[in-house]
Structures are given as C-alpha cells and as structure tokens.
Amino acid sequence: MILNTIENLVRPVFPFTAIVGQEEMKLALILNVIDPSIGGVMIMGDRGTGKSTTIRAIADLLPEIEVVADDPFNSHPFNIELMSEEIKQAVENKIVLPTKYIKVPMVDLPLGATEDRLCGTIDIEKALKDGVKTFEPGLLAKANRGILYVDEVNLLDDHLVDLLLDSAASGWNTVEREGISIRHPSRFVLVGSGNPEEGELRPQLLDRFGMHAEIRTVKDPALRVKIVEQRSQFDKSPQQYISQSIPQQDELKQHIINAQINLPTTQIDYDLKVKISQVCAELDVDGLRGDIVTNRAAKAFAAYNNRDHVSQEDIRKTITLCLRHRLRKDPLESIDSGDKVNKVFQEVFG
Known part of the structure; x- marks a missing residue:
C-alpha cells in the first residue's frame, strides 16, 4: 500500500521512445x-x-549515476573534475566516502x-x-x-x-x-x-x-491523430503506457551507454576536419566555436551508430544543427539558414 502511494507521488514522464x-x-x-x-x-x-x-x-x-552520499553537488566518487573541494580533500586524505546511485x-x-x-x-x-x-x-x-x-x-x-x-x-x-x-x-x-x-x-x-x-507543428493529419491518441492513452493510464515502452527505452539507454564508452576512441580524419573548417569559413561564421562543436557532434553521432571513424554522412547529419544559429542575419536573404548550411556543405564536400 505504501509503495503504491509513493509511486503515485512521482510524476509520470512520457517515454522518450514513444515521442513521434x-x-x-x-x-x-x-x-x-x-x-x-x-x-x-x-x-x-x-x-x-x-x-x-x-x-x-x-x-x-x-542511466543512474553514482554520487557521494549527502553531497549537495552530486560529486563524482572518483573523477576529481566532478568533485567539490570538500570531497576532493577527503579523497586526498584517503577517507572512504559512502556512495549511492541517483x-x-x-x-x-x-x-x-x-x-x-x-x-x-x-x-x-x-x-x-x-x-x-x-x-x-x-x-x-x-x-x-x-x-x-x-x-x-x-x-x-x-x-x-x-x-x-x-x-x-x-x-x-x-x-x-x-x-x-x-x-x-x-x-x-x-x-x-x-x-x-x-x-x-x-x-x-x-x-x-x-x-x-x-x-x-506537425502538418500531416494522420500523424497528428497518432500523437493525440498516444497522449490520451498516457494520460488515461501512465504506468501501463510506460511499462509497454520499457523494451524500447532499455534498448536506447544501452545504445547511449555504448556510445559514451566508444566516444573517446572515435576518430575524425584530418581532411574531414579541413572541410568542416572550410564550410565554417565560407559561411563567414565568427570564431572557431562552430568548427569545434561540429567536430564533437560528428564524433558523437559516429559513436552513437557504433562506428570508430567519422564519415561524411555523420557530418551531414549534424552540421546544420551546429551552424545554423551562428550565421550572420541578413534581412534581405530569402534562403533559410539551415538550407544555406546544407548548400555550402554540398559545395565543399561534393
């Protein structure tokens, strides 16, 4: 009885894999x-x-993360970069700290x-x-x-x-x-x-x-109906709807964990880095943040797809997300910023 009460107090969250x-x-x-x-x-x-x-x-x-128990900063038990000063001192003094998963x-x-x-x-x-x-x-x-x-x-x-x-x-x-x-x-x-x-x-x-x-906003009537029906089912019985999505949720969760593990060993070839920077230069992107983020996003996308080398397709899938908001606004320009990024990408990468 108590378990049910606690479960009902937790606000149910719509499953990520069920979002259309x-x-x-x-x-x-x-x-x-x-x-x-x-x-x-x-x-x-x-x-x-x-x-x-x-x-x-x-x-x-x-997935849940391991933290030092009763620490207000969610300090990591091993990674110094993710520890508060107090926890860092305790670790340096070889004090064993209790941990928990949250x-x-x-x-x-x-x-x-x-x-x-x-x-x-x-x-x-x-x-x-x-x-x-x-x-x-x-x-x-x-x-x-x-x-x-x-x-x-x-x-x-x-x-x-x-x-x-x-x-x-x-x-x-x-x-x-x-x-x-x-x-x-x-x-x-x-x-x-x-x-x-x-x-x-x-x-x-x-x-x-x-x-x-x-x-x-989704324009396709059939897709709109599907979204409305899914939401109605979730609102009617959240726990039942969530339990039906567990296999897909677990699969995606494992996919993300694998990508995080593979990311440090994922490589991007020098010639692809040069082409990314060429796209940024031709789009007149200020600074180098666009170059850096595009490289990181392409590597994350490759790791997500279980590959250890970035391909041209990985860059194509991510470059618009990384650059469209960095373009200078021209009130006379009729082309959408995302289309502009795509156009220059095609010219540079072929």
Missing part, C-alpha cells in the same frame, strides 16, 4: 547526452510542439529566478543562529552532472543567461559572498527552449549554445 516526429530535437538531445562538451542545445519552435515533454523524457531515460538530475530554471537562487548564497538563518557562515547551494549545484532546462530562455534576464553560459562553458560556479569564496563543479547539459515569436536571443548568447534545433 521532431527527430532533429531528439537527435540534438541524444548527442549532448553522449558528449556534454558539445555545449547544450537551443530548441526554438511553435507552441505546443512537445519541447518540454521531450526534454523531461530524455532525462528520465538516462537519477540524472533534471533542474528547471524558472523565469523569475534570482541570481542567489541560481548560483547559491549564504545561509542567513544558520549565520544568525549558530554564528557560522554556511553556503546554501543554488540550482547550478543541483544541476551538476545533469540537465539544466530553461523554458522560454529568450525571456530570461540577460545577466542570468550570462551566468548560465559561463558556468556551462567552464564547468565551474564561483560564488563570492560576505567574505566567503565558494567554487564548485557545475557540469551540465544546458537546454533552452523558446518561441521565436516572443523574441530572439542576442547573437553572442545564441552562439554559446552548441546546437540549435528548429521544430515546427
């Missing part, structure tokens, strides 16, 4: 999960196209969040009561080794977006408050979503997202 369409968004999320150094994904599209559902579904799909953290950043809520602050209550200055971790601490999701990121305050992107790029969050300096790991996959009708992100901020997926 929106292949571009699903691929971008999977590649970022395989290699978080790609730098996150920005998902722009119409209202009601399943952006939030898909993002929550990918977090639910991921679901990959999925943290939502609300639009009204303050800087203190995001980065962390001093626990005033403890300072007044015990006379001890204690750090109270924020959302960046909770998101370490997980996914940080910002819905309507184009409506978020610019200074919060700056803080987010700095932490995502460096993998660390530093807080200076009341004479206390705290630095903790903050490695997460940053996922933003928004509707372009409600305003665009500044180009320099957009450029900091590794990938950019554009999604549109």
